[in-house]
Every structure is written in structure tokens, then in C-alpha cells.
Amino acid sequence: MTKSVELQKEVWQELDRIIQEHRGDRAALIQVLHRCQELIGYLPKEVQVQIAHGLGVSLGEVYGVVSFYSFFSTKPRGKYRISVCKGTACYVRGSMEVLERLEKELGIKAGDSTDDGLFTLEVVRCLGACGLSPVITINDNTYGLVRPDAIPRILMAYRPAGVA
Numbered sequence: 001m002t003k004s005v006e007l008q009k010e011v012w013q014e015l016d017r018i019i020q021e022h023r024g025d026r027a028a029l030i031q032v033l034h035r036c037q038e039l040i041g042y043l044p045k046e047v048q049v050q051i052a053h054g055l056g057v058s059l060g061e062v063y064g065v066v067s068f069y070s071f072f073s074t075k076p077r078g079k080y081r082i083s084v085c086k087g088t089a090c091y092v093r094g095s096m097e098v099l100e101r102l103e104k105e106l107g108i109k110a111g112d113s114t115d116d117g118l119f120t121l122e123v124v125r126c127l128g129a130c131g132l133s134p135v136i137t138i139n140d141n142t143y144g145l146v147r148p149d150a151i152p153r154i155l156m157a158y159r160p161a162g163v164a
Ligand code: FES
Pocket: 085, 086, 087, 088, 089, 090, 091, 125, 126, 127, 128, 129, 130, 131, 133, 134, 135
């Protein structure tokens, strides 16, 4: 197995085991992708290659599925996942200014994660709390009526003490 991604030997063995369970079973692709992502948190290229090989599907097919479903990720995700709503109500009430402030404070663009592995920033459709627009969520916490100026204070609660 190609092992250029820095994963522990035991993790590669477990990945191998999952793939072997479904060897040649093309219909199990999504299930296998889920289990592999659960194991390591994302789906790097090397893992996709192994899955394609094991299940007998093309790499293009694997990549197509991974990029189609937003719950699959090809990059490591941060400990805290920040979702900014870009639904109509939030958009009209300033969610893009909130997103800009988040990008500035975190030093990343939407779709990326911070180098310290703490935050992943993403844009999503309606979060179902339009009355509180603009809305963001951080993991299971929801923040409504968010103003850009409130972002540093909100982030502070998730940063280790002493980190600005
Ligand atoms: S549009 Fe943002 S919560 Fe519905």
C-alpha cells in the first residue's frame, strides 16, 4: 500500500481491513468512504487510490463521489467547524461581512482550515434559524444576530487561553 500520507501503521492496517471487507463491491463505495473518513477524519488522495483499487472502481469515480457530497472532505478538518449561513435571510442581513471578518481573524478563506488544526471555515445554506439571521454555528453551538465586530469575542471562547 502507498503510504506517503503520514498515518500510523495501525491506521493503514485498519483502512486495509475496511477495504478488504468490501473487495470488488462497487456498490459499497459510499459506505467505505464513510468508514475511512470516520477513521482518519478526511480522505486524502492516497486513501482514495486504495479504495478505488480495492473496490474495483476508477479513481475518477471515487473522486466524483467525494467531491459531490459535502460531508466528505479531502483536507484535514479543524477541531471546530465554523459554518456561516449564506441563505437568503442571512445574506440580506450581512452574513458576507461576517464571513469576511472570520476570514480576516482566522487568516484563511472559506473551505480552509487553520494551520494549528483548530478551525475549519465553511459556507452553508440555510441553517433553519432565519429569524436570528445572520447566523453562524461552531460545532453544535448556534450564534444569531451576529455582527462582524462580535467575531473576535466569539472566537476567543474556542482558543486556548493566551492566544489572541
Ligand atoms: S437563511 Fe440563514 S438561517 Fe435561514
